């Protein structure tokens with residue numbers, strides 16, 4: 619436990635880290651190979667798994683295998699990676715719809731609902747991924763869960779203005795009351811472990827509350843709706859009904875769930 623934020627996901631040991639990275643690479647590469655064709659507008663996710671997809675896109679564009687691609691990044695980090703690989707970029711201000719978006723996730727439930735935002739990019743991710751014709755999620759099997767909630771804190775992006783007040787309002791929402799503890803994320807917004815004393819600030823200048831649950835969230839759509847309707851909440855990391863397909867890498871190989 620670090621400063622009240624506890625991740626229940628087992629920490630990879632040094633011996634297994636390379637394997638997990640390899641799994642992330644497999645799904646990242648497969649998403650580009652199977653879902654991106656020349657001429658597409660592509661949303662690029664954020665995080666260690668999405669970074670492999672960006673890497674593969676850059677590689678296939680440099681090789682001339684993919685042409686006429688234009689991409690929309692979901693964070694400053696992804697923008698910088700894409701720029702370094704020479705991937706042409708645009709924004710939703712230029713194009714309000716995309717052919718495909720590819721991103722990782724923190725948790726995936728059996729209905730393919732997600733928790734996202736462990737890396738702090740949830741608002742831009744949701745804005746970009748919600749306008750994509752196909753939203754492809756790439757994970758290793760450690761991200762699969764029976765129900766959202768206890769496995770990974772649910773991030774909520776809030777305004778810095780009166781954030782203590784917003785925290786109390788969020789904890790008292792009918793779908794959440796008595797079930798979760800909201801913790802202001804400190805340190806780097808890109809990591810839901812505390813690594814500093816100051817509030818983490820997102821790419822949009824906002825703060826993040828991480829909602830810690832002991833029990834499964836029984837009605838994730840209700841929680842999502844109540845969070846979204848809360849004044850002071852900008853958006854939240856519950857991605858409900860958005861997923862087209864999940865590419866999962868596990869010890870038995872790669873599978874796709876639709």
Ligand code: 5RP
Pocket residue numbers: 663664665666667668721722723724733734735736737738739740743
């Ligand atoms: C960032 C995200 C990421 O997609 C999520 O945290 C998964 O990251 P990783 O692939 O590094 O495990 O939502 O805001």
